[in-house]
Each structure stands twice: as structure tokens, then as C-alpha cells.
Amino acid sequence: MTRCLDEAKLQSYFDGELPIEQMESVTSHLASCANCAAAARELEEESALVMNALAMEFEASVPTERLRQRIDEAVLGDRLAVARSSETTRGLAGFFSGLLNFGAHRMLGYASLAVVLAFAAIVVVVKMKSTPPAPAPEQVASNLGTPAAKNTDSKAVTPATLNGSENTQSIKIQTPTAKSASNGNFRTVKYVVPSAPTPKPSPVKLLPGERSYLQTIARLDSTIQSNKKTMRPALQVEYERNLAVVDRAIAATRSAAKSNPSDPDAADFMFAAYQSKVDLLNTIADARVGGGRGH
Amino acid sequence: MNGQARALIESMPNDIGTEAVGPLSFDEAFTLHHRAVFRTARAVVRDSALAEDVTQEVFLRLYRNLNSTPGEDLLRAWLLRVTLNVARNTLRGQSRSMVRDNEYHKSTTETGFFVDAPEEDYERRQAIEEARRALDKIKEPMRSCLLLKQQGLSYREIAVSLSLKETNIGSLVARGRKEFARVYGKIGGKR
Numbered sequence: 379m380t381r382c383l384d385e386a387k388l389q390s391y392f393d394g395e396l397p398i399e400q401m402e403s404v405t406s407h408l409a410s411c412a413n414c415a416a417a418a419r420e421l422e423e424e425s426a427l428v429m430n431a432l433a434m435e436f437e438a439s440v441p442t443e444r445l446r447q448r449i450d451e452a453v454l455g456d457r458l459a460v461a462r463s464s465e466t467t468r469g470l471a472g473f474f475s476g477l478l479n480f481g482a483h484r485m486l487g488y489a490s491l492a493v494v495l496a497f498a499a500i501v502v503v504v505k506m507k508s509t510p511p512a513p514a515p516e517q518v519a520s521n522l523g524t525p526a527a528k529n530t531d532s533k534a535v536t537p538a539t540l541n542g543s544e545n546t547q548s549i550k551i552q553t554p555t556a557k558s559a560s561n562g563n564f565r566t567v568k569y570v571v572p573s574a575p576t577p578k579p580s581p582v583k584l585l586p587g588e589r590s591y592l593q594t595i596a597r598l599d600s601t602i603q604s605n606k607k608t609m610r611p612a613l614q615v616e617y618e619r620n621l622a623v624v625d626r627a628i629a630a631t632r633s634a635a636k637s638n639p640s641d642p643d644a645a646d647f648m649f650a651a652y653q654s655k656v657d658l659l660n661t662i663a664d665a666r667v668g669g670g671r672g673h
Numbered sequence: 674m675n676g677q678a679r680a681l682i683e684s685m686p687n688d689i690g691t692e693a694v695g696p697l698s699f700d701e702a703f704t705l706h707h708r709a710v711f712r713t714a715r716a717v718v719r720d721s722a723l724a725e726d727v728t729q730e731v732f733l734r735l736y737r738n739l740n741s742t743p744g745e746d747l748l749r750a751w752l753l754r755v756t757l758n759v760a761r762n763t764l765r766g767q768s769r770s771m772v773r774d775n776e777y778h779k780s781t782t783e784t785g786f787f788v789d790a791p792e793e794d795y796e797r798r799q800a801i802e803e804a805r806r807a808l809d810k811i812k813e814p815m816r817s818c819l820l821l822k823q824q825g826l827s828y829r830e831i832a833v834s835l836s837l838k839e840t841n842i843g844s845l846v847a848r849g850r851k852e853f854a855r856v857y858g859k860i861g862g863k864r
Contacts, residue, residue: 385851386844395828395843421847424854431804431857432823434797435716440708445725449703449732456733 383407383414388421495655496599499592502584587645588632591652598659697745699736706749707732709824710756716820717760719805727760734759743833750830757817757834807857815849822846 383391383404390396391404408415584592635641635648697705710731715724734755735742743751808816814835821831831846832839 384844385847386841389847389850390828390843393822393828393843393846421850424850427857428819428850428853429823431800431807431853432716432819434801435804436712436823438712438715438721438801440711441721441725442707445707445711445728446703448725448729449707452729452733453699453736456736 382411383417385417385421388414388418392418392421392425495592495652496595496659499596500599502592503596587649588652591649591656594656595652595659598656602659697748699732699739702735702748702752703732706752709749710752713753713756713820713824714760716805716808717757718763723763724760727756727763730759731755747830747833750826750833753821753824753826753830754834754836804857807853810856811849811852815845815852818842818845819849819853 387396387400387404391401394401396404408418631644631648631651635644638644707728711724711728714727714731715721718724718727731752735752742748808819811819814837817835818831821834826834828842828846829839831837831842837845
């Protein structure tokens with residue numbers, strides 16, 4: 379006579395989950411063991427009770443058509459989201475890969491980055507209200523709320539004055555990146571102070587070499603902004619979505635450079651970010667001027 | 674849908690369409706398994722409207738993971754595993770509302786989902802409530818084992834759904850069944 383059956387084996391037997399050879403041995407054991415036979419009867423009764431009790435839970439109708447409709451709509455919405463996010467992903471991928479390889483031009487993410495930085499640059503300049511140390515030809519033109527930078531063609535840099543005099547920071551001005559002005563066609567610039575999060579300059583002190591990038595970006599941005607109405611809606615949305623991410627990245631690199639003034643790597647990293655923004659602004663401007671799709 | 678949206682859809686890669694889930698298409702998967710998903714969800718959240726939300730989410734996840742879901746043999750187990758997870762997460766954010774379920778029941782009665790006479794309906798709902806109260810007393814994972822067993826899942830499918838060893842399922846079902854019978858008898862369901 380075989381050993382008595384434990385409850386797991388008995389349950390598996392009644393659920394048809396035992397291998398065929400074990401099924402046969404259990405059957406023969408139940409025929410010869412009164413205890414196991416009694417346990418089997420109890421199991422059957424309880425199983426029937428559970429089945430009947432829970433059957434009602436599962437008998438209620440299922441709203442098949444409504445579920446199908448809801449799921450179809452949800453899937454459709456998901457497809458739209460995937461399609462949109464794929465564009466965003468391409469933009470962000472461009473941004474991050476551009477940080478490492480700032481020669482890349484076709485990354486939409488940098489467009490957002492550049493716009494944000496341009497705004498940030500303007501805010502920084504405006505809020506500094508600093509007096510220019512001297513009539514420097516490379517200085518950013520920006521008077522609060524007034525058009526300042528004149529159309530000067532691609533190679534030129536606008537002479538200007540900075541509003542205010544209480545800030546007496548001394549800022550080294552460097553020549554702007556030649557590439558940054560490649561698109562030319564700069565028009566009268568009307569700087570708009572954005573509400574988007576920007577590095578708070580209170581007081582702001584630009585890091586060495588930073589201003590030239592800001593100038594360049596401001597000019598490119600003004601070009602793009604003046605033609606923003608003609609930009610594809612999808613591209614505009616791309617801008618908006620990436621703004622926050624981009625701004626944080628810029629703030630981080632700038633903060634690192636600022637807190638480690640003696641670390642050349644930190645500065646390089648920041649400049650790489652700046653340069654990438656300039657590159658991408660150029661790309662966006664090119665796409666717009668050329669009527670392309672921007673990526 | 675505007676033109677832009679259509680353009681976006683048309684520009685999507687083909688591999689995110691409703692292609693095969695193993696040998697099953699997304700539509701076939703829905704047709705075969707939406708009842709099990711909905712009923713399991715309703716058994717957990719105790720609310721038909723919430724169960725619809727859960728079912729929608731489950732099939733949306735199936736859609737998003739078409740390329741990584743198991744083949745036909747274990748698709749139901751995969752779906753019910755997701756169902757249990759989504760339903761439990763839903764429960765965490767919701768208080769169980771019989772009122773809401775009653776309202777849903779009323780609305781669906783008008784559209785023909787439930788056609789019981791009022792007194793039959795009342796008795797039936799009482800019986801369901803007793804079974805639910807008994808189920809509430811059963812500890813996990815025995816409770817889920819019972820629910821899935823009731824849906825006709827094999828031990829293997831139950832093991833996959835609950836991330837358990839298949840060799841333990843028989844014991845868990847047996848213990849759950851015993852416990853349910855004991856508690857349900859006390860409640861009065863054993864008539």
C-alpha cells in the first residue's frame with residue numbers, strides 16, 4: 379500500500395494536474411485507503427462549495443462592446459502619443475549626444491536648448507543692468523523693453539549699451555563664434571523676458587568667455603523668434619517640451635563651472651553645452667529659412 | 674481627428690501596429706481574454722466601472738508590449754498577472770464604493786447588461802457579497818489562487834500569474850479552499 383496522500387497531491391489529483399502515472403497510483407490508493415477516501419470526499423464538497431460561491435462573482439455579464447470601444451480609443455490615443463514622443467525623443471537624444479559631440483547639427487533637442495539659453499542670456503543681461511566697461515563692439519545690445527540690436531548682417535556684432543549703472547561687474551568680452559552668425563538676416567531685436575525658469579542672476583556674474591555665446595544665441599534666437607509663426611506646430615511643441623529639461627542641463631553645467639572656477643573641465647563642459655546650443659539654433663534657423671522640417 | 678494626427682499615425686513605424694502576439698493578434702487576444710481580465714479585475718476592485726478602467730489599462734499594456742508578451746499558451750496568465758497588479762494599484766487609490774457600483778449596475782441594467790428581476794438581483798448580489806466577504810478573509814496568495822482557479826487557469830498559468838512555483842500551487846489551492854469553506858460557512862453562505 380502506498381503512502382497516504384497529502385492535501386496538495388489530492389488537490390492536484392482532483393484538479394487534473396498530476397502526471398498520468400501519478401493519477402493512476404492516487405486512484406488505486408483512494409480505492410484502498412479509507413482515510414484518504416474520506417479526505418477526498420471532503421475536498422470534493424469544499425471544492426463544489428467554492429466553485430458555486432465564486433461562480434456568481436464571475437457570472438455577471440461583461441460589457442464587451444463598451445470595453446472594445448474604450449480599448450480601441452485608448453490604443454489610438456497611445457499611437458498618437460508614441461508618434462509624438464518619438465519626435466521628442468529624437469530631440470532629447472540630440473541634446474544628450476550633442477553634449478558629447480557638439481558638432482552634431484541635426485538634433486532637435488538643441489533647438490529647445492538654444493532658445494532657453496537665449497532667453498536666459500537676455501534675462502541675465504537685462505537684470506544685470508550693468509554699465510559696459512567701455513564701448514566694446516561685441517557687447518550685447520539690450521535695453522529693457524526696447525528694441526536694441528540693429529540689423530547688422532552676419533559678420534557684424536551690434537554695438538550697444540547696457541542699461542543701468544549699479545552693477546559694476548567687470549566682464550571679459552570675447553569675440554563671438556563665427557559660426558553663430560552664419561545665418562545672418564538679423565532684424566531689429568525685441569527682447570522678451572520669458573516667464574520660463576531661468577538662472578536667477580542676483581547678482582549675475584557671467585563666467586569668463588560666457589558672454590560671447592550668450593550674444594550669439596540671443597541673436598540667433600531673435601531670428602528664430604521673429605519667424606516663429608511660420609514654424610511647424612510640431613517643432614514648436616518640441617521646443618516647449620524640452621525647455622525645462624534643457625534649462626536644467628544648462629543650469630547644472632553653468633553651476634558646476636561657476637563653483638569650480640579653476641577647473642578647466644567644468645568650463646569646457648559648459649562651453650560645449652553653449653556651443654551645441656549655437657549649433658542647433660543654426661540648424662533650426664536653417665530649417666526654418668529653408669522651409670525644412672527641422673530634423 | 675485632425676490631419677496632423679493622421680499624419681502622425683501614418684508616419685509611425687509598422688511594428689507598433691496590432692501584429693501577432695505569438696500566433697494571436699491583438700484583436701484575438703482581446704476577444705479571447707477580455708472576459709477573464711474584466712472578471713478578475715472586478716473580483717479584486719469590486720466595482721464594475723473600475724474594472725473597466727483596469728481592463729482598458731491591461732490591454733493597453735498588452736498593446737505596448739506586443740513584442741515581449743508570451744505566446745498564446747501563457748498569454749492569459751500574463752494578462753491576469755497584469756490585471757492583478759493594475760487592480761491592486763487601482764484599489765490603493767480608490768476607496769471601495771458600493772454606491773458607485775450600484776449606480777453602474779443601474780445604468781447597465783437600463784442597457785441590458787443585467788436582466789435579473791429585482792428580487793433575484795437582490796438575492797444574487799447578497800450571495801456575491803457573502804462570497805466576497807469570505808474571500809476577503811483568505812490571505813494571499815491563496816485568495817488569488819482561488820480566483821484564478823475559478824477562471825479555469827492551470828497550475829502553470831496560476832504560477833506564472835502570481836510569480837509562484839508551480840509545485841506549490843496545489844498546496845495553496847487546497848489551503849485556500851479549506852479556509853474559504855470554513856469562513857463562508859460561518860458567514861452563512863453555506864446553505
